[in-house]
Each structure stands twice: as C-alpha cells, then as structure tokens.
Amino acid sequence: MSLDAEIPDSLLERARVKRDELLYFARSDIEEDGLYGERWLLITSKKIIVIGKTVKEYPMDGVKSIDAIEHLGLGELLAQIGNEKIRLITYSKSRAEDFRKAVILVSELLDLKGNAVELKVSKTKKKRSNTYSWLFGFLKPYKKQMVLGLVFSVLGVVASLLPPYLIELLVNEVFTAKHVGMLVPLVLAALGAYGLGTALGIGSSYFLNWIGQKIIYDMRSSVYSQLQRLSMDFYDRMSSGRILSRVVDDVGRVQWFLVWGIQNLVISVLTLIGIGVIIFAMDWKLALFVLLPVPIIALGIPQYRKRAHALYHRAWRKWADVDTLLVDTIPGVVVVKSFSQEEREQQRLKDKMEDVVNSNMDTVKLNLSFFPLLGFATSVGAVAIWFYGGMQVLAGTLSLGSLIAFTMYMGQFYGPINTLTNLFQPMQQALTSAERVMEIMDEEPQVTDSEDALDLNVKGDIMFSNVSFGYEPFLPVIYNVSFHVPAGTTLGIVGPSGAGKTTITKLLMRFYDPQSGAIYVDGVDLRKIKRSAWRRQVGIVLQDPFLFDGSVAYNISYGLGEVQPERIVAAAKAAAAHDFVMKLPLAYDSWVGERGSMLSGGERQRVAIARAIITDPKVLIMDEATSSVDSVTEKQIQRAIDNLVKDRTTIIIAHRLSTIRKANNIIVMNHGTIVESGTHDELIKKNGLYATMYRVQYEEEEAQNEVMARANR
Amino acid sequence: MPIDDFLKELNLLDERTVKIRRDAGSSFVTVQVGQQRYDGVIPRLPFPLTNPDFVIFSRFSSGEWTDVAMIKDMRKLDQESFSALKGLVDELYFIPTITEVLDLSTTGDEFVWDVMTDKGRRKFSTRGRRSIMNYNDRLILIDVDTNVYTIDLKKLTDKRSRSFIQRFL
Numbered sequence: 006m007s008l009d010a011e012i013p014d015s016l017l018e019r020a021r022v023k024r025d026e027l028l029y030f031a032r033s034d035i036e037e038d039g040l041y042g043e044r045w046l047l048i049t050s051k052k053i054i055v056i057g058k059t060v061k062e063y064p065m066d067g068v069k070s071i072d073a074i075e076h077l078g079l080g081e082l083l084a085q086i087g088n089e090k091i092r093l094i095t096y097s098k099s100r101a102e103d104f105r106k107a108v109i110l111v112s113e114l115l116d117l118k119g120n121a122v123e124l125k126v127s128k129t130k131k132k133r134s135n136t137y138s139w140l141f142g143f144l145k146p147y148k149k150q151m152v153l154g155l156v157f158s159v160l161g162v163v164a165s166l167l168p169p170y171l172i173e174l175l176v177n178e179v180f181t182a183k184h185v186g187m188l189v190p191l192v193l194a195a196l197g198a199y200g201l202g203t204a205l206g207i208g209s210s211y212f213l214n215w216i217g218q219k220i221i222y223d224m225r226s227s228v229y230s231q232l233q234r235l236s237m238d239f240y241d242r243m244s245s246g247r248i249l250s251r252v253v254d255d256v257g258r259v260q261w262f263l264v265w266g267i268q269n270l271v272i273s274v275l276t277l278i279g280i281g282v283i284i285f286a287m288d289w290k291l292a293l294f295v296l297l298p299v300p301i302i303a304l305g306i307p308q309y310r311k312r313a314h315a316l317y318h319r320a321w322r323k324w325a326d327v328d329t330l331l332v333d334t335i336p337g338v339v340v341v342k343s344f345s346q347e348e349r350e351q352q353r354l355k356d357k358m359e360d361v362v363n364s365n366m367d368t369v370k371l372n373l374s375f376f377p378l379l380g381f382a383t384s385v386g387a388v389a390i391w392f393y394g395g396m397q398v399l400a401g402t403l404s405l406g407s408l409i410a411f412t413m414y415m416g417q418f419y420g421p422i423n424t425l426t427n428l429f430q431p432m433q434q435a436l437t438s439a440e441r442v443m444e445i446m447d448e449e450p451q452v453t454d455s456e457d458a459l460d461l462n463v464k465g466d467i468m469f470s471n472v473s474f475g476y477e478p479f480l481p482v483i484y485n486v487s488f489h490v491p492a493g494t495t496l497g498i499v500g501p502s503g504a505g506k507t508t509i510t511k512l513l514m515r516f517y518d519p520q521s522g523a524i525y526v527d528g529v530d531l532r533k534i535k536r537s538a539w540r541r542q543v544g545i546v547l548q549d550p551f552l553f554d555g556s557v558a559y560n561i562s563y564g565l566g567e568v569q570p571e572r573i574v575a576a577a578k579a580a581a582a583h584d585f586v587m588k589l590p591l592a593y594d595s596w597v598g599e600r601g602s603m604l605s606g607g608e609r610q611r612v613a614i615a616r617a618i619i620t621d622p623k624v625l626i627m628d629e630a631t632s633s634v635d636s637v638t639e640k641q642i643q644r645a646i647d648n649l650v651k652d653r654t655t656i657i658i659a660h661r662l663s664t665i666r667k668a669n670n671i672i673v674m675n676h677g678t679i680v681e682s683g684t685h686d687e688l689i690k691k692n693g694l695y696a697t698m699y700r701v702q703y704e705e706e707e708a709q710n711e712v713m714a715r716a717n718r
Numbered sequence: 719m720p721i722d723d724f725l726k727e728l729n730l731l732d733e734r735t736v737k738i739r740r741d742a743g744s745s746f747v748t749v750q751v752g753q754q755r756y757d758g759v760i761p762r763l764p765f766p767l768t769n770p771d772f773v774i775f776s777r778f779s780s781g782e783w784t785d786v787a788m789i790k791d792m793r794k795l796d797q798e799s800f801s802a803l804k805g806l807v808d809e810l811y812f813i814p815t816i817t818e819v820l821d822l823s824t825t826g827d828e829f830v831w832d833v834m835t836d837k838g839r840r841k842f843s844t845r846g847r848r849s850i851m852n853y854n855d856r857l858i859l860i861d862v863d864t865n866v867y868t869i870d871l872k873k874l875t876d877k878r879s880r881s882f883i884q885r886f887l
Contacts, residue, residue, distance in 0.1 A: 554848075558765060570765055570772050571790060575724040587762060587774075587783060590864060594767040596848050621721045651719045 012045070020047050020054045020062075029110050031103035033096035035079070046082070046094050046107060050114065053084070055094050063093070071111045073104050073480075080104060105480055136439050139446065140263060143223055147216045154212030158272045161205035166279055167198040169413035176406030209268070217264035224256050224442075231445060236452040237516040241476065246329025251445055254324065255438035262435030269428055273421035280418045287411055288403065294389040295415055298382035298422065306429060309375050313430065316371060317437045320364040327357045336600065372430060379426050383419045390415055452518055458535040463527050463542055465492040465623040465654030467513070471522035474512055482508045483677045485522070490670070492527075492623075495655040497665030499695060500674035506658045510626050513656070514545060544617030548629035550609050552601030557586050558593040560601070561615045568619070576619035581645040582611035607638030614645050625655045631664055639664075662699050671695065729787040733794035740802040747806060749775055749787060756786050761803060766811050767851075767858050767868070773803065814840065816859075816869045819879040822886050829886065831859070835867065842867075850887065857887070 012030050017023070029048040036042030037057050044057040053063045069085040071093075080101045082093040096104055144151055175191050178184045229252065284292040334341055334350050341350050394411060397403035467490040475481040483505035490496040498506045511517055512524060515536050524531040531539065552560045561576055562568040573593060577583040585608055589595035601609040610630060617625060627646065631639045643664060649655070659665040666685045673681040673688065673695045681693050688695035737750040741758065749756040759775040762783075774788040789795070792803050814835035821832035828845045842861040844850055851858045857869040874880060 556768075558768065569790075570769050571725060571728055571730055571788070572721065574764055574774075574788070575721055575728055578727070579719070579721065579724045583785075584783065587764065591766055591866070592762070592764045594765050596851070598848075618721060648719050648724075653719075 012047075016045055016047075016056055019060055020056055022047055022049055022054065026050075028114075029107060031096075031100065031107055033094050033104075034100055035095050035097055037095075039095075044094055044096075046104070048107060048110060048114075053093065053111065061093075063091070065111075065114060068111065068115060070115070071108050073101070073108045075101060082107065136436065136443050139443060140259065140439055143220045144216075144263060146223075147219060150212050150216050154209045154216065154268065155271060157205045157209035157212065158268060159275055161202050161209060162272055162276050162279060164198050164202035164205060165276075165417065166283065166414075168195050169410040169417070171195045171198065172413060173404075173406040173410035176409055177404050178406075181404070181406065213264050213268050217260055220263055221256060221260040224259065225252060228252050228256060228442060228445060231448070234450055235448055236450040237511070238451050238476075239448055244329050244332075246332040247325045248445070249332060250321070250325040250328040251441050254328075255321070255441050258431075258435045258438040259442060262432055262439070266428060266432050266435060269424055270432075273424045273428070276421040277418065277425075280414050280421075284411060284414050284418065287407060287414075288394075288397075291390060291394055291397075291403075291411060294386050294393060295418055297386035297389065298379060301379055301382050302422070302426065305375055305379065306426070309371070309429065310433060312371055313368065313433045314437060316364070316368045317434050318440075320361070320368055321437060321441060323357070323361045323364045327354070327361060330354055330357055376426060383422065387412075387415060387419070452515060452536070454535050455533065457533070459529065459533055460538045461527070461529060461534050463534075463539070463623050465542075466490070466525075466527050467624065467654060467656075468525040468528075469509070469522070470525065472512065472519045472524060473521045474508060474517060474519045476517075481520070481677055483512075483674075486674075486677075486679055487522075488670075488672050488679065488682070490654055490656065492654050493652050494669040495650050495657060495665075495667070497668035497671040498656065498658045498674060499662060499665065499671060499698065500680075501698075504674040505677040506674055507628055510545070510628050510656065510658065513624075513626065514543060515539060541620065542623045543626065544620065544622035544624070545626045546610070546613045546617045546628065546630045550601070550613030552597050552604070552609055552612060554597070554599045556591075556594050556596055557589065557612060560597060560612055561593075561619055563616055565620065572619060573615075576615040577612075579618055579645065579648050580611045580615035581641045581648075582608070582615050585611070605638075607642065610638070610642060611645060614642065614649070618649055623654060625649060625653055627655070627657045629658050629660045631659075631661055662695075662702055728785075731787050731789050733789050733791060736789060736795060736799065738795060738799035738803045740806055745806065745810060747775070747803060751787070759786055761807050761810070763807065763811055766813070767856075767866075768853055770807075770811070773807070812837075813866045813868055814838075816867055817874075818876060819869075819874075819882045822882040824886055831861075833867070840867075857883075 012027070017027070026049045027047060028050060031046045033044040033046065034041060036044060042057075044055060047054040047056065050065065052065055053068065055061045055063075063084065063086060067086050069087075071082065071084045074081055074083055075098070078098055079095055080098060081095045082104055084091050084093050094104070171191050171194055174187070179188050179191065232248065232252070281292075284295060330353060334353075341347060390412065394403060394408045398405055398408050469486050469488050472486045473481045473484050486505070486509065488496065498509060500506055512519055513531075515531055518532060526534060526539070553563065557577075558570075558573050561573050570593075574583060577586055577593075586593055586595075595603075597603050597609075597612070601612070604612065614630070630646070631642050639661065646657070646664065647667075650657075657665050657668065662685075665671055668685070670682060671685060671688060672679050673693070675694060681688055681691060681695055683691065689699065690696075731749075731751055735751055739748045739750070740746075741748060745760055746758045747761060749759055756775060759777055762774045762776050763770055763772065764774055765772050771791045771793050772788070773792050774785050776783045776785045778784075792800055792807075795803065814837040816833045816835050818834040819831070820834060820839075821830075823830050828843055829850070830841070830843050832841045833839070842859075842863075842865065844859050845862050849860045849862075851860075855871045857871060859867040859869070861867070869883075871883070874883070
C-alpha cells in the first residue's frame, strides 16, 4: 500500500510509531478470530507490528524469514522467529497483493534474497469506451449508402400510405357516389403505389444488406486485429472458447442491430409520425383510441429493458460455456476416448446445454410477461375504434370509406408499434453483445514498443540482470535471476517442474516484461528493441509445437511470405525432417491437419525446428523440445539440434539432460532462482541437484535398456 | 550452422549445364553435369502441386532414399532433357487435369464429381474441407481413394463448368 494512502494517527499512536519511521503498511480485512474486520500490518526498519484488538510487536532482528502463503480464499503471513513459525496476520485474497509486497520488503530488509528488488506492477486503468459511439463508428465509411438505403425506405413508407387513401376514394366515390369512371384510374393508382413500394423495398434491402456485409467484415477484422495486438496476459485470462464466442456470435448480433435494427427503428418511427398526422387529421377523437397502449409501452419498456439486460448477459455467458467446452473437448477427443470418458463428456455438455435452456427460458418467460399484454392492449384499441367509428357511420357523421381507410391506417400504425416493441428484445441482445465485444476492444496490451524502440540487428549476446517476474502481481515465479550467454554459445537450463525455466523463455521472447531487473541483448535493454525486429531474429521450438492447418511447406515457411523452395528443403534437411516429409503423399504440399494432427509428435517437432531455423535466427530457444518423443526420435532431433547450435546463441531447456551435455554453460533452477551453474562436468563434480537429477535419469535409462535387451533376447 | 551451409549441401544444379536421359523402359534417368554423372536416379517432386518443376534426383536402396542432386526449374533444361524428364515425371505423378465439369452434386460434406480430364472421363467423390484446396487459380482435388486431380480455373472457360464451380465452391 502506498504511503500516500491514509493511515489513521490513532493507529500510529497505538503502535508507538512516528509517521516518518513507517516504511510500509497494509490493511487486512480479517480479524484474529476469523471474522471480517480490520487489522493492520506496519513495518519499520526495526520491527513488524500487527494491530488488531491488541498490538503485537516483532523485532526485525529476531525475524529469520517471512513468507506469504495463500490458501483457498485466505492468505497468511508466516514469519520464522527463532525456532518458531509464527502466523503474523491473515487476510482475504482481495488484500493478497499488499501482503506479498510486504514479504518482498521485509526480505529486502533481512537481505534474504540477495540484492534488493522493487517489483513494479503497472496497473493501467481500464478504458471504458462508449458502446454507441464505437458501433456508429463502423457506419461512418458507408454514410452515403446508409442515407440512400434510408431514403429508399422512407419513400417506401410514403408509398405504403397511399393505398388506404385510394380505398377511401374507391368506397366513397365509386361504390357510394357511383362515379364509375374513377374505378380504373384508382385501381391503376393502387397498382402503381404497391409496385413502387416493392421496387423501393428491393432497393433499400440491397443497400442495407451490402452495408451489413461490409460492417461485419470491418468489425471482425478490427476485433481480430485487436486480438493480435494484445499480449499474452490477455490469453492467460480469457479462454479461447469465450474469445471465439465474442468474435463469431456477438459480432453477428451487433451486425443485425446496425443494419436491420436501425433501419426498422427509423422506418417505424417515421411511419408512426406519418400515420399519426393522417389519422389525427381525419378524426382526432377516433385517433385517441389508437393511443390506448401507449402508457403500457412507456411504463413497461424501461422495466423490461432493465430485467432483460441481466438475463441476456447470463444467457450469452451460458452459450460461451458451451463453446468453451466444445473447443476444449473436440481437439482433445483422443484423450477423451483413451480414458473412455465419452459418456461423461456427453453429460457435461448436457449439463451446460441445460443451463442454456434454463437461461433462455427465463428470457422467454420475461418476454411472455410483457409482449402479449402489449398485444392485447392494441387489440382493445382496435375493437374500440370499430365500435365508436361504427356508431358514427350509423349516425351518418362518418363515411364508410373513411372508417375503412381509418382502420387500414390503424393496422399500419400498430404494425410499427409491434415492430418497435419486438425490436427491443433483439436490440437488447445486440447491445449486450456489443458490450462483450467492447470488453476485448478496451483491453490494452501490457507489452508494447516504446516510441524510441530500435530496429536492431543483434549478434545474440544475452544477459539477464536481477530479473524477477510473476504472472500474479508480487508473487514472483523467478526471483533475481542473473546469467550471461555470450553470442554464439549454448546455455542449458535444467530444473524440476515449476522452477521457472519456461518463464525465462517467455521473458526472452518478450511475451511479458520483467517486473524488476532487465534483460539485455548486445548490451541494449530488450524493452528498447522493437518486438517485431527482435522476434524476427529469434527461433523458438516448444515442447508441444503448434502447427497450422496448412501444408508442410506452409508451416515451415510460416510468416515469411514468398520463400525459395530450396530454402524450405534445406531447413527440413537441417531439422532431420526431409526424409519423412518426402514419404508423405504430397511431400511438402501435404496437409498436416489441425494443429498438425496428421503427423506424429516427433514429426511435428522436426517441422517446428525447420520453421525455427529457416530464417537463420541469431538466437535459438528450444523449450523441452525432446521431452515428449521416443528415444529414436530424440536421437534424430538431437542430430538436428547439433547441426543448428554451431555459431548460434542457443538456449536449451532440457528435460533429458543428455541433450545439454555439450552446452557451454548450464544453469540449474529451483523455486525460481538459480541454485547451481557450470559445465556438465563441473556440475557432476559439485554433486548437487544437477548431479542427483543426472544420476536418476541415467539409472532410469539403464533400467529401460536392460528391459529392452531382455525383450530382444 | 547457418542455413546457407545446408543450402550448399543440397547440390542444386544449374539447369543450363544439365543433360538428362531417360533409361529405357525404367523409372530411372541419368543426369550428366559436365564430367559428373548420376546414373539410375529417380526424379521426385517435393512440391508436386505448388511447384511441380522443382525436381530432386534420388537413389533408392535398401528401403532408403538418398538425394544426390536437384534442379529448381525443369523448364529451363534443354528441350530434349526436358521432354525426357517431364515424360517420366508425368508417369510417376499421375495428376489428371480436369477440362470440363459435367456434373457436380453435394450431400453435406461430400461432393460427387463427373468430369472430363485430359486422361478421359472420370467420376469420383471428395469428402471434407481438406479434399479441395485452392492454390492461386488452381484447385487441387483429392478423392476419397487419395487420387489427385487438378483444375486450372483460368483455363476452365465453358459456362456449365464455371457455373458448377461457382455454385458449389
């Protein structure tokens, strides 16, 4: 917590601490008895003080270590004081960041983690754009076409107002007054009005459909380009199913709103005004009956909107859950079948679909509680007009033609009212969808290029200097990591799972920035190098390489545009992939399937190696590239790696230690820090963690070889 | 090792200096480059659809292929060499070109084709999105038995064929 924030003087008095002695303080929201309440942690250079109902002091020189341990919904600060582990304070997860920071500060004071670090977490205030201005922004480029479409629509409305007037003339002048000569002109005029309305309808539909297609193209492109711009932390937070649901389903609903929603809204309002003027001019008393349902609309719609907003948001979330499940289980069908989990997965989908049905039924119930009532009110208005108008016709104060025309206009008047009321439901859906898309559009990438970023051609000298980083703020995954890889040499990184090895590669790729310390390439801070320029010069092969649904050649030359074919062949040969590729039915033109599913794990790995080296990268990163392949494939991949590392800065994260025996330097990581470093021989001599890991693996391999030998006998 | 070193190891030949002769009645050719001679090699296409003029010359022995040389563009060979090589490649890579679509129907994900090809009339089925690929102005069709067909869209000029393609694909 920043010291600028308020801490009551009374607390300082109780703790007998002067404000200028205070280094840090944090407020907990849980009391000693486990109930919600308030406690404070104060840190000075001399002591740690916890203030609740009582005040407890712990002299700093008695504290040997301090840790923040997090449980389900609760965190606690534990201190080793003398031989005892003492719980200093507990807090809910909402306060966890403040207490993690306290641990870092106390550790610095105790110099428990070597050099002092200051973890910086940039919390950018979330932008909240206006949904309407974002939506209408997509219409701007097509203003002319939109206006043209609307003009056609308005003229269509005018054309639709003519027939009732012509019917009035027909009844009054031809049938009643027997002016037979007017029959043909009136029929022709009605035909003309209907014909004109049809033609104008075709015109407006064409323009508005055209705009709709353009807008959905622009909108999906814009959302997709935003997704490409965002950094990895966004993808850590949001599942791919939820992202897909927003790009595909929500954008579709928004398109409907922008094209048909607005068109219907405008036409309906204009029609209402036009007919309103006509019927009030014809007979204002009769016209008043038409307004019967208006109070229900005026009072009901705001209530409806309020409830519908929450219900539709919930329904979309339920749909997104279904999408997520499908995106998860369909690519993982092999695992599902291997574990005979088909029925369980069916049940999971059924459960989620049931949630969708229930959510949708709630919206149906809401709609049924409102719209039929509205429909009934309009019907009552119509019946009242037939009654009151009929009385006037019988009394001779209104002509039959005028009543017929009036009821025709009334039908046309209720049409737009029905349209408007029906429009609110999909409009509400579209607006909630727009808000969901806006959530993506408002995201800001955490990793960006600075304005003065350099387009640097690197030699490949890499230096990590006191780098600390955590995916969760103040919860470091790697802590104060420093190492140097001179250009053209190979560094091996080993360590147990969760030691922070892969995090180092992610930082090196600049998917994330360190929270403290810096990474230097040829002496330049990596944050000062353009990401595209840097990544162009780095090749990476991951443990589970991702191949795209394209040909082998496409995957090897991914992102390079036109590539000379011999270069593709050379890269494949270097990666020991050429021989198996040439055995595929269409060789390099063979399709690899979604995520490379038509290739084996080892084949995918070698295609990924070819992809990493075709650009001749200055730096090559291999993240456990041989951990999931058999020993024959491992040897082939090892041959490929041996080919590649010569004169190239290479960082190999190895599960199998045999792959890094020849490395110039090896660092051993454990719990986010470097615990050993040296060459293979030096580390074996040290007899530490590396030597233990090596012995275990060696014994495992020996045992495996013995089993194989027995089986072959 | 830089990628350029691997490029040198490919033994990429200059087509203008290469003479190719087909070994009678076999799938082999002899490649002569100055004094260097490669006997009994089989032409293989690494990019049969997207770059069918790129040829690798390989030897096959004990179930293993060994590449001995390659050329980027067989069309740059002298006429005699080109004819000899092209003749053999066309035999080994049997990819009929569809000249006319007589009928095309679909049931879900399956397309049933009745076509005229440069090798004669043929009826076949393709299934799934990956069985029809579009490379620039060329469609590649792989039928359910993994036979390959190609359609050069620029050369497919008759109205009925174009209408079928437009309507279904």
